[in-house]
Amino acid sequence: MPPTTPATPSEQLSSGTTYHGITHPLNPCELEIDLFCKGMRVDPSCALEQDARFISRTRAGLGSGLEIVIPGPIKDVWVNVPVEEDFAQQSRYRLVLESGAYSVRDDCKGFRYPVRIPPEPAWYTRTTSRGTPMHKVGVLQGTYLGIYISNSCGFWYHSPALNCRFCATGLNVGVNEVAIKDVGDVVEVARAAKEESGVTFVHFNSGFQTDRDLDVAAPYVKAVKSRVGALVGLQLIPSLDLWKYDRLIDLGADHFSFCYEFQNPEFFAKLLPGKEKLVGQKTFFRALEYTARKLGKGACSGEIIAGVEPVEDTIKAIDYITGLGAFPTVCIFRPTIGADMEHWASPRYEDMLVVFRHLYEACRKNRIPIDVTPNIEVSLIVQPGDTRYLAPRNWRTRWYGTQMGLARQIARPYFWWKRRPKSITASEVLSP
């Protein structure tokens, strides 16, 4: 698996002359995928300082891009577009501002795609009552609040380092983020995000905490659920102490996601040395299988990275995850600044299109609920709901769409109830 040399600008331009073999503009999901693969340059005409959320690299570095919204007839698509990495500086796409409106220009094809720039919430520039800048506690990623709860990731502190090779988490803490998040700060930020930004979902993640990952997360879950009221998700290194998941559910966790990244065990071992040595791929599978059974269809997710292991392995992963009733969270590999894999090539659009067309079909076949929870738009990935733009036009697609539309209506009061502050009696101390 040697790193591949990124295409030079001239190679990129020449490949663009036969780009996709098509002459029509891309639909919102296709554009989303291509922007993840190629990134975007920011034209000097843009006034992002006034119009955009500031860029903040948190949570493995994927949030390093610029948040945009691509409007579309099925749904608007949120994308965190790479703008900082070298490959983005050589992109065919350019964000421009003309007559007060933003668009993404394809400088090779001449297409122009209107986009919106989500504004920076007022609370980003405020501090908590302890004096912590709120944007250093949590940031909006799409329409949800993402909080990296604890002090970096233990994999980074081994010698030699066992960090995941695509990851930049260990590089962020202390530079762009507060190292240890105070529970009171988190509550204040979650409350501001809920009240002012309409956030419905608070997502906590953390790096390796020496098998105390679930313990560390528990007080935050209880605090947000009881004092703010929101859907709460956790993305942590898994544990074989499965009873801890039961306790976290009692404390208010609505969702668990498991980042096992690669289905192919060789890629898992080589590129995730910490997860291989100290956790094991099977632990991820056991925890995902257990929580998916406990919480039901569509509540948990398996997270993988597309564009590094062979496409067939990514497709196997999607089939495995959806077969469990979980939804697939598929990140398009981003060679983020500072990561060991910074100099690897960004994935090919054509390969990613195959992956996401399959993702739609796998969700449909397994009846995975997509876009049912209210106002959760994730900008860092191609959401299963976004892939509706890639669906074949046939009666199966229409039937699935009808079912999901009904599910959305039926689930509305349930999610309203889930987002109310709850009285929680379970103890947040998991292990004495």
Add this chain to the structure above:
Amino acid sequence: MILNKPEPPTEERLRAELEGSPVARAVCAAVETAVEPFEITTEGVGIEIRGSSFLPNGLPNRARIKIFSPTPGHTLVFFYKKSLVPYSRDRYSYGGIDLRTTEVAQAEVSEWLAFINSGLHPDKRPTNLRRAFPFEIPE
């Protein structure tokens, strides 16, 4: 070479910062005699130097080294890139070195400069670089 050395703000900056920092003095001396171009930043805490060459991929070098002392007895050497987006306050860390002495070997400084000149390429990481560098780094 230091491209902006003749400029008054740079001279003033060097005078102010180098006096109390033997590490910064050693680095600036090495930069001054280097073949590759560098620039001294005249804002922020400590002494900050950025590479001013072009990289093999044709893109401008964005690598920076910041040397400052957060507490007596500690000198931090921090490697990073600034965001390309003009309004962004984000910084991209490549790790750092916590020196608990005022002495630094010339060979070590050469490693740092080679790292800078490579655009912070993983193959050129300094021997003592700590990639997870959980210090609050002032602007």
